[in-house]
Amino acid sequence: MPRNLSGVVAILPKVVSGCTLAGGAVNNSSHNVYLIGPMGSGKTTIGQRLAKKLSLEFLDNDHQLQEQTGASVNLIFDLEGEEGFRKRETAMLKKLVARKNVVVATGGGTVLAPENRMLLSRTGTVVYLRTSVTQQIKRLSRDKTRPLLQSGDRKEKLFRLAKERNPLYEDLAHITFQSRSRGLDSATEALYQKIMAYWSNQTDSDHEKIER
Numbered sequence: 143m144p145r146n147l148s149g150v151v152a153i154l155p156k157v158v159s160g161c162t163l164a165g166g167a168v169n170n171s172s173h174n175v176y177l178i179g180p181m182g183s184g185k186t187t188i189g190q191r192l193a194k195k196l197s198l199e200f201l202d203n204d205h206q207l208q209e210q211t212g213a214s215v216n217l218i219f220d221l222e223g224e225e226g227f228r229k230r231e232t233a234m235l236k237k238l239v240a241r242k243n244v245v246v247a248t249g250g251g252t253v254l255a256p257e258n259r260m261l262l263s264r265t266g267t268v269v270y271l272r273t274s275v276t277q278q279i280k281r282l283s284r285d286k287t288r289p290l291l292q293s294g295d296r297k298e299k300l301f302r303l304a305k306e307r308n309p310l311y312e313d314l315a316h317i318t319f320q321s322r323s324r325g326l327d328s329a330t331e332a333l334y335q336k337i338m339a340y341w342s343n344q345t346d347s348d349h350e351k352i353e354r
């Protein structure tokens with residue numbers, strides 16, 4: 143049974159002022175961009191470059207959580223299990239979506255919680271970086287930081303996660319962008335153009351999805 147993190151890391155706040163969770167007004171951060179997608183899809187690497195092009199601040203939800211708690215994602219999983227980590231993930235997400243003019247890279251499992259999906263869809267533009275399991279395996283071959291891939295058959299686990307999560311990514315995204323094998327600069331530029339086109343065409347009632 144996972145141990146408690148009390149005495150190891152700080153307890154994260156459960157409520158963040160300025161972000162309504164159910165009904166009523168929500169934080170109007172229309173120029174926030176939220177990157178969703180599986181591990182290894184490029185949310186951090188592309189997100190950092192995208193933020194510079196958009197003149198926005200880049201934030202990584204996992205990195206912010208580690209900075210806040212002083213513990214790695216792996217350690218939080220070890221001490222509190224996935225359920226404990228997900229609670230902390232949501233608490234941090236509430237803080238990030240309450241900010242304005244940010245690009246946020248979310249964790250691969252962030253979309254599992256209905257509350258998280260609501261937070262993202264109501265406060266910014268959600269971009270799904272779509273990739274294949276084959277590309278994930280290639281990109282994550284030497285990565286030892288993913289707690290869900292620490293044991294067992296990586297390929298089997300990635301296919302299982304894709305089956306569970308890909309429909310959620312698809313349903314939540316305003317823009318779906320194929321994160322295929324191409325240079326980071328060209329990928330960032332292509333995504334930047336898609337986002338600018340989406341923003342220029344968007345009205346209060348226009349939430350059509352864009353795919354590439």
